[in-house]
Amino acid sequence: MTFEGVLTKMTTEFTSPVNYYLIFNDNFIHMNQLLDKTIRFSFVKYECLNCHLDKPIFRQGFCKSCFFDIPQAADWIMKPELSKAHLDEEERDLDYEKRVQLQPHIVYLANSSNVKVGVTRKTQVPTRWIDQGAHEALEILEAPNRYLAGITEVALKDFVADKTNWRTMLKNDIKDEDLCVWREKLIPAIPEEARDYIITNKKETEIQFPVLHYPKKPKSLNFGKTQHYEGVLKGIKGQYLIFEDDTVCNIRSNEGYVIQLTIN
Known part of the structure; x- marks a missing residue:
């Protein structure tokens, strides 16, 4: 076939x-x-x-x-902290940027090759975690826009990774982590302007792969x-x-x- x-x-x-x-x-x-x-x-x-x-x-x-032309490939896609739609500032297409950036975004911890921090639109949970090969993940903050989620991710990158080692992930050479413990460690590092959006009542999501x-x-x-x-x-x-x-x-x-x- x-x-x-x-x-x-x-x-x-x-x-x-x-x-x-x-x-x-x-x-x-x-x-x-x-x-x-x-x-x-x-x-x-x-x-x-x-x-x-x-x-x-x-x-x-x-x-x-x-x-180099379309909004779907602009810098803020990979670097959420560069988002400017909340300021009514256009990068490539303001209507598109408002639709994507001005909606709830989740800052999360995931364990795929190691504990990492990431950002995704709320509608992409748990799809984003699956795509990264994470066997466990946890929401730690729900921001009203992409910018606030982005600056939170930047602040937390001083303490945890923001990239997945794809070889380690695929070899399944990983260990379980208590992401709730990690959340408590990282809360003090969350920027003041995003602190109202911290989530503390979520439990880890576990993912099994075929x-x-x-x-x-x-x-x-x-x-x-x-x-x-x-x-x-x-x-x-x-x-x-x-x-x-x-x-x-x-x-x-x-x-x-x-x-x-x-x-x-």
């Missing part, structure tokens, strides 16, 4: 374990059903997720011209460099497909690539 389409972030369903779906324009694949099956990928062409043209992907699934075998030495697959690959799917964690030969494919880093997927 063969499918063809442009890769975008897998859709997830918060079950135990998590359900993963690869969505194409006219079809979808329930990836959990492919565990222990041989899958063959072939690169077909590029398709920018914004202009939909066959142009080389620069970052985040966008071609270079779109990446993994039969964790890689010992993960090898990254990029369809811009390797245009054909075949392997036995052994697991899915975060947005990574894990194969029997320790090859791992980060679907997010391959967004914008049109591929053929054949199931044997």
Whole structure:
């Protein structure tokens, strides 16, 4: 059976374990059903997720011209503390920036490779944690806009990481942490202007992933460099497909690539 389409972030369903779906324009694949099956990928062409043209992907699934033009790729996406919509100041598209920035945002702790702090829109809980491969996570603050969440994250980065070590996460070389204890340690570091939004009544969320075998030495697959690959799917964690030969494919880093997927 063969499918063809442009890769975008897998859709997830918060079950135990998590359900993963690869969505194409006219079809979808329930990836959990492919565990222990041989899958063959072939690169077909590029398709920018914004202009939909066959142009080389620069970052985040966008071609270079779109990446430096559209609001979905502006600096405040990766650095929430740069948000300015609450000041009525435009960076690329004020209407879009207001829609995204001026809504409730969660500052959270997650444990994927180590304890880290992060920011996401409230509507993206627990999706964001699943995408990062976190096996446990905890909300610690709910801010009314992205800016306040962002400055809180910056303040807490002095005490915990803000990045996930993807190799450690995929090898499952991690330990359980009491995130409620971490929350109490970090509360004093939260900026004064965000303190009214601290959350203390939440419990940890635990996440189970569909993994039969964790890689010992993960090898990254990029369809811009390797245009054909075949392997036995052994697991899915975060947005990574894990194969029997320790090859791992980060679907997010391959967004914008049109591929053929054949199931044997």
